[in-house]
Amino acid sequence: MKLQLLFFLMCFSGMMATAQSTDKYMKVLYRDSVNLYFIKPLDFKPENTKLQLEADFTYNDYSYPSALDSTVVMNFTLQSKSPIRELESVHLGNQDFSTPGEQVELFFIEQQKGDWHSRFSLSMPYGQFKALLEQGEEMPVVIHTATESYRFTGHKDWAKMSAACLSVFP
């Protein structure tokens, strides 16, 4: 019986190991000579706040092989106790990549189970995004509103996702 259980566990762990591929972090779609990479939603670790930040990224590789001309869209949700309608700026990474608030689009705000979910979108050059991927799990995100600054870091999942992306991206 112990041997059967061991065999079962070995088979199961083998399957789980197979699942640890780029598929865990991204979906890839080829369309009209463009590669579309969708990086699945990731949670960021709050540093000085109780807000929650979740973000996904969509990279359309329009100009392969000179992909540095392409842009990446970051869609993110801020979960908070009060609605956040406007941002002053969003800073990504250690190189002070900053997006002013007027370039951050608000998709919607809704309330779920007492929390407010504010959904925003911004875009950045592919070169900037690639630099963020190379920063490892400490990749900082700082979001400024008119009255507060919220700081988050990338967590271990960011580092794992980055490694997966860098192995695939041009």
Add this chain to the structure above:
Amino acid sequence: MKKLLLIAAIATFFAGCAVGPLPGVIYTGADYGLDATANTVGSKVGTAQAQAILGIVATGDASINTAAKKAGISRISHVDYKVKNIIGVYITYEIYVYGE
């Protein structure tokens, strides 16, 4: 061991309706196509997720509307979904909406 198998069998039974067209009794991790429209394939992707535990408790929102809304999609080109099922104990259902 018998208890473990019994729990797995019950969980699989209760979770059976949520594992998609290719159910794996021990593990499922597969992508499927759900729908397509006449719109050209867009540059935006949105996702939404729901999950179930032991086939008893299910939470989340894996609707096409939510996934499209999260990516600012107004013209949908196609919809895919992914199901993960671990012995019927933990199941996730992820939907991916593509469009412009």
